[in-house]
Amino acid sequence: MTQPLRDIVVIDLSQIYNGPYATYLMALGGATVIKVEPPGGEPLRRRGAVGGAALPFAMLNGSKDSLVLDLKTEAGRDAMKALAATADVIVENFAPGVMDRLGIGWDVLSAANPRLIYASSSGFGRDGPYAAYPAMDLTIQAMGGVMHTTGFPDRPPVKAGPAMADFFAGIHLYGAITTALFDRERTGTARRVEVSMQDAVYASLSSSLGMHWATQGASPSRTGNRHGGLAESPYNVYPAADGWVAIICVGEIHWKSLCRVMGRPDLADDPRFSSLKSRVAHMDLIDETLSEWTRRHPKAELFDAMMAGKVPCAPVRTLDEVMHDPNMHARGALQWQDHPELGRIVIQQTPFRFDGMPLIDVEPSHPLGADTARVLGERLGLDAEQIARLIPAPA
Structure with missing residues (x-):
């Protein structure tokens, strides 16, 4: 079987998380991805010298060629222009304007290669009033409303644990690139595409925005582990004898099943809990009642009982448990890899x-x-002497 992106060539100038994840997905879709880094490597590779940051680089840059070019030199920029002329896609997530200042922006590269799709990602976009603001996952979570809606109402806002702004942007960037490739096949036109990290996270605020709109801002913006719109109950994380368990009932069938699992059929008939609206009105009592039951049982026992009763539930698992998840390994979503520098690691497919x-x-x-040397020789036809002049001397 031919892979869906077979014969697509991607020049990857991106760094850290969002761009590299988009191009990693392309590589695993069959594209040839040439990762171009400055002398010394991109920031995520350099972070690898400090503890565990080497693992994220390995997770996001497998199945890519590694090429070093110094884009601050004329020779490096010329080589980049020549490479872009042989490619289908170029991806970068520098601050807006950096590529133009280097002389290798969209106007220059598309003129040399009219079939080139130029994809970029930045924090706030290249054409709005925030364009020049520096952006990282943390600052996007702050500016984008994620921190305001994360945490408990009586405590300070906190960031989401995962780098969600980076990876939301990376997924959207992949979608934009593949959509542009499809459009090019239909129309023959190659387009410039971009994804703003701020834009990419907004839709995830849907539940919180719904409650904010409905109550004219009167409801708390942070709801802890409860539903962001305070529109479901039970919906929370409850204590177990050996940890925590997440439980949600999204309909009457789930609620009645949960009452049976708890051995409390009386709760299903209690008028205070007879409908979703009444359960939401008595949310504190629901949570107190469930907590009294869950804290007497281990989380595995709770999970097994609720799975048998078809009640949506999950134990709150540790990172080690997630890395060894039997379902993800069975499906090939997680795989063991013997990495020549890092040893035996888990990577995601x-x-x-x-x-x-x-x-x-x-x-x-x-x-x-x-x-x-191989990429410059094969793609640009450079000889050994020309390549030697391009390869930066070790720092």
Whole structure:
């Protein structure tokens, strides 16, 4: 089976999380991805010298070629222009204007290669009043409302644990690129596409925005582990004898099933809990009643009982438990990899599944610049002397 992105060539100038995740998904879709880094490597690779930051680089840059170019030199920029002329897509997530100042922005590269899709991602977009603001996942969570809606109402706002702004943007960037490729096949026109991190997170605020609109801002913006719109009950994280368990009932069937599992059929007949509206009105009592029951049982026992009763529930699991998740490993979503620099690690596969098409084996991330000579020779036809002049001397 041919992979859906077979023969697509991607020049990847992106760094840290959002761009590299988009191009990683493309690599596992069959694209040839050439990761171009400055001398010394991109920031995430350099962070690897400090503890566990080496793992994220390996997780996001497998199955990519590694090429080093110094874009601050004329020779490096010329090589980039030549590479872009042979590619289908170029991806960058520098601050807006950086590529133009280097002389290798959209206008220059698209003139040299009219079939080139130029994809960029930034914190706030390239054309709004926030364009020049520096952006990281933390600052986007703050500006984008994520922190305001995360945490408990009587405590300060907190960030979401995962780097959600980066990865939401990365997923949207992948979607924009593949949509542009589809459009190019239909129309012959290659477009510039961009994704703003701020734009990418807004839709995730839906529940909180709904409550804010309905109450004219009177309801708390932070609801802890309760539903963001305070529109479901039970919906919370409850104490178990050995940890925590998340329980949600989204309909009468779930609620009645939960009452049976608890051995409390009387609750199903209690007028205070007879409808979703009345359960939401008595949310504190619901949570207190469930907590009294759950704290007497281990989380595995609670989970098994509720799965048997078809009640949506899950134990709150540790990172180690998630890394060894039997379902994800059985499906190939997580895989063990013997990495030449890091040893035996767990890496994620693409979440995309195409019927009848096997997953691509993920190559370990390459050492910095490992493919520079080969890529420049094969793609640009440079000889050994020309390549030697382009490869930066070790720092």
